[in-house]
Amino acid sequence: MARPRLMKPPASEEEFLAYSKIAETAFATPRKESLEYFERTGHDTIRLYHDRGELAGGLVILPMAQWFGGRAVPMGGIAAVAVDPQFRDRGVAGGMMAAAVREMYQRGQVLSTLYPATLPLYRRAGYELAGTIHEIKLPPRDLVERERKLTMEEITPEAFPEIQRAYRLYARQHNGPLDRIRYFWQRVQKPFGMPPTRGYAIRRGRKLEGYVYAVTKPQDQGYQLLRIFDYAVLTPAAMRRLLTFIADHRTLCESAIWYGTPSDPLLLVMAEHTYRIRLLGQWMLRIVDLAGALEARGYPRGVKGRVQLRVRDEILRANNGAFVLEVEGGRARVRPGGKGSVKLHIRSLAPLYSGHMTPEVLAAAGQLEATPRQMATLTSIFAGPAPWMADLF
Ligand SMILES: CC(C)(COP(=O)(O)OP(=O)(O)OC[C@H]1O[C@@H](n2cnc3c(N)ncnc32)[C@H](O)[C@@H]1OP(=O)(O)O)[C@@H](O)C(=O)NCCC(=O)NCCS
The missing domain is CATH 3.30.1050.10 (SCP2 sterol-binding domain)
Known part of the structure; x- marks a missing residue:
């Protein structure tokens, strides 16, 4: 493990651009997307690492929380870990991770979570595989649910705080979901490289029982994909209403896709098991x-x-x-x-x-x-x- 050092946010626009260039090379991201990404995370989340006075790499620490046992536990999410190819294999990433872990401890971020591209680096920093992200895919035409007692209406800006409350109520029933910061809500409403999603509130009268954010994406021969970026459903009726919403796309959408878990009660409400579940990845957790x-x-x-x-x-x-x-x-x-x-x-x-x-x-x-x-x-x-x-x- 390299000597512990203090990492700092970029001191100037030039330094930020130099790190952005390292990240673009590391993740094969076009410059425009990279700048938009750091614009959304905020430049103050970036931590840079210098080797003998030269910028060698950096990472991002997103300050948020994660739900465990019904409580939101303060957590630092590690992202954009990137080392300039000229500085690789000298312990720079190891040094960055040790410094990040120390900083999070000082800041009261008692947990840290990340999606790993390699395990040994993060294991050495005290992280271990601790949870999953699955992709759930199903053909809307196979859904038999037809629930229309609950209404669906487009989410207005005024309704957004109510949507966030519904998300929290839903997330706290599970272990692992994020207590989201603005960055994640922005991603739900305006995913990178996609058109903005449309959000719908699911209501019984005025009472909110759930919501969904989704977008349709053109596929081959005029067909589409229904990509669901986020949902929370708080009652079995809201779950059936969401399934009906998906079924209502069945003429042109061959598939609907979302990320989640096989232990979602939504799958238990479904009459048939026509979905396919694929493990997309595992995230690592560090007890800071x-x-x-x-x-x-x-x-x-x-x-x-x-x-x-x-x-x-x-x-x-x-x-x-x-x-x-x-x-x-x-x-x-x-x-x-x-x-x-x-x-x-x-x-x-x-x-x-x-x-x-x-x-x-x-x-x-x-x-x-x-x-x-x-x-x-x-x-x-x-x-x-x-x-x-x-x-x-
Ligand atoms: C992964 C990366 C950050 C490692 O940076 P680094 O400074 O070279 O890493 P270190 O020298 O600190 O090595 C630490 C450990 O990381 C792992 N590692 C480093 N480079 C690796 C590579 N190219 N492939 C797989 N594992 C690698 C090794 O386990 C290494 O331990 P070892 O030396 O005992 O084998 C760097 O290769 C990089 O920027 N890659 C592209 C972007 C990326 O994958 N980021 C991680 C996203 S989660």
Whole structure:
């Protein structure tokens, strides 16, 4: 691991453009798209890394939160990790990740999440695979749902705060969805490289029960694709209304596509299983502040238990050592000390925390040591729906 350093946002427009050029090369992005991307993230989210006075690379830290156990946990989303080809294979990316993890700790971003292009780099920085993003694809003509008691109307700017509230109500029922910042709402309404989406509110009278943002995209021979960028459906009737909306595109849309999870209740409401589910990717999670992260998430209300952890973290000293985790009434308390009989690396705590892996799976992979009794306690503490998210970054 390279020496820890402080990374800073671009000091000038020239420095920003130099980093943008590195990112364009790294991700094969046209300049116009790259500038638009950083315009949306904000230049203050960029952190640059210098090697002997020269700009070597940079990344973006998006300040947001992620839902776990019904609570939004402060999280830094890492994106646009790029190193100039001339500086590669010298530990620059490793150094950038260590610096980013330290900065997030200082800022109270107790978690960090990213979509990896390679695992070893991020594992070394304390991240581990901890959740999924799936693509769900179905032919609208196969849907039999016809629910028209609920109305659908185009979302007005005045209705937008209500839409955001509906998203939060929906997201908090799951493990993993983002507590979105403006950047993600912009992406939902105006995806990169696509026409703007149209948003529709699903209502029972005046009461909002869901919403959807979608766009139709031309395909071969006059056919189209219905690309759904976002939805939240809060009642079974709203789920059927959304399915009806998709079915209403059946004359010209051969497929409808959205990103989500196989454990979405929407799929359970569907009469038939004519969809195809494909794993698009897995995201990695880093427990940045062990005590802060464990205390910030929610837990199953009926669970009461205590585990004695012993954790290793090469980057953040505060996460090293023995800790007692006590869970009761849906909340956790963490204090230093105890016997430290459950042994694991900070990296392996991530899939346990998110519910992506059980303690048994981690033990089988040689990443956790615990007695059968402690394993059972850990299993009940971290039980919950499979972690997922629908947003890419
Ligand atoms: C990935 C990237 C950021 C690595 O930068 P770097 O400064 O060369 O990386 P480091 O020298 O710190 O290497 C750290 C680890 O990253 C991994 N890594 C580095 N370059 C890699 C490559 N080209 N392919 C796969 N893994 C690579 C290796 O595991 C390496 O560890 P090792 O030296 O023990 O094998 C750089 O190659 C890059 O900008 N690539 C294009 C953009 C990209 O893929 N970004 C990541 C998006 S998530």
